[in-house]
Amino acid sequence: MNQNVEFYNHLADFYDQIHGDRSLEIAFYQEQASNAQSILEVPVGSGVLAQALCRQDRRVVGVDLSEEMLVKARSLTKEAEFVKGDMCAFDLNETFDLVLCPLNSFMHLCTEDQALAALTCFKEHCSANGKVIVSIDQVALEYMPKKFEGIRAQFKDKTSDSNITVLEKTKFDRKTNIMNVQWSAFDDETRDLKATSSYDNRFYSNLEIRKYLEKVGLRVIADYGDYEKNERTNISSRQILISECA
Ligand SMILES: C[S@@+](CC[C@H](N)C(=O)[O-])C[C@H]1O[C@@H](n2cnc3c(N)ncnc32)[C@H](O)[C@@H]1O
The missing domain is CATH 3.40.50.150 (Vaccinia Virus protein VP39)
Structure with a gap:
């Protein structure tokens, strides 16, 4: 897949x-x-x-x-x-x-x-x-950080009614201009990991x-x-x- x-x-x-x-x-x-x-x-x-x-x-x-x-x-x-x-x-x-x-x-x-x-x-x-x-x-690729970690989104999930924080971690490869992006969604109250996965983006x-x-x-x-x-x-x-x- x-x-x-x-x-x-x-x-x-x-x-x-x-x-x-x-x-x-x-x-x-x-x-x-x-x-x-x-x-x-x-x-x-x-x-x-x-x-x-x-x-x-x-x-x-x-x-x-x-x-x-x-x-x-x-x-x-x-x-x-x-x-x-x-x-x-x-x-x-x-x-x-x-x-x-x-x-x-x-x-x-x-x-x-x-x-x-x-x-x-x-x-x-x-x-x-x-x-x-x-x-x-x-984007100005010369200023792109090789690594970044931060909050991507925060919202109240419509189906579960719980507050969700999505953390983003990125790794950028200057040779290929490909950035790997990982998103992890956590329940704010329980800290349970709801979903996590990563994808590649080519600039x-x-x-x-x-x-x-x-x-x-x-x-x-x-x-x-x-x-x-x-x-x-x-x-x-x-x-x-x-x-x-x-
Ligand atoms: C950023 S979303 C954009 C969807 C939509 N156009 C929008 O504006 O909301 C990217 C989508 O690309 C699909 N995708 C990724 N690689 C694909 C491929 N090779 N062929 C078809 N769909 C693909 C993913 O499943 C995902 O639904």
């Missing part, structure tokens, strides 16, 4: 609560989708964004490799369709007006081969006048991601530095690349 997918299987119950308020991001995608009659989100995770994009006159499909996340997504909304698949190798045999890879999911692709395979799949599922959007962190520079998009035949038409659509600069915290078939 892919280590990153195992991570989501373990932390599916806490996923949305860890990520907190995503209203700005959701509004951004709703605007981007305003004319889209079909949307594909890969990977779709717990389906929060897919649900927000559902409209009566629109088909929304989400792909993910984690069974647990798909269970969450299917219980969240019946209006979208959720399919099990690997973002590097899926074939739905249809195209979409908008193909989305949100919330750093692309960073789970740790090798050039994986990145190119996923972008090829995104392009093959994008209709002739459609758009592909990839959104990932932009991509803007040049790298543009090179890969170009290589698979996707042309960048916009490059935002945040969900308010400010143009990306070297100090932006995000790179949101919108592309279309070249």
Whole structure:
């Protein structure tokens, strides 16, 4: 089993609560989708964004490799369709007006081969006048600490009603630009460990991601530095690349 997918299987119950308020991001995608009659989100995770994009006159499909996340997504909304698949190798045999890879999911692709395979799949599922959007962190890697430990999130768990603290430990490898992130969720009162797991994230520079998009035949038409659509600069915290078939 892919280590990153195992991570989501373990932390599916806490996923949305860890990520907190995503209203700005959701509004951004709703605007981007305003004319889209079909949307594909890969990977779709717990389906929060897919649900927000559902409209009566629109088909929304989400792909993910984690069974647990798909269970969450299917219980969240019946209006979208959720399919099990690997973002590097899926074939739905249809195209979409908008193909989305949100919330750093692309960073789970740790090798050039994986990145190119996923972008090829995104392009093959994008209709002739459609758009592909990839959104990932932009960080100054030279300042990235080799190790970090701290609190990632604190919230009242909706199902158990207990207060949960999620601790984060990271290890960053400067040679590969891969960060291993471990999350451990504890019950504040009992100190019981509720869930723990780790995943790898590969950081991509803007040049790298543009090179890969170009290589698979996707042309960048916009490059935002945040969900308010400010143009990306070297100090932006995000790179949101919108592309279309070249
Ligand atoms: C950060 S979540 C993002 C989900 C969603 N797009 C969102 O905005 O909430 C990343 C998701 O990627 C999935 N994932 C990781 N590697 C994958 C792969 N190779 N193929 C498909 N899904 C994968 C995980 O199961 C997880 O649900």
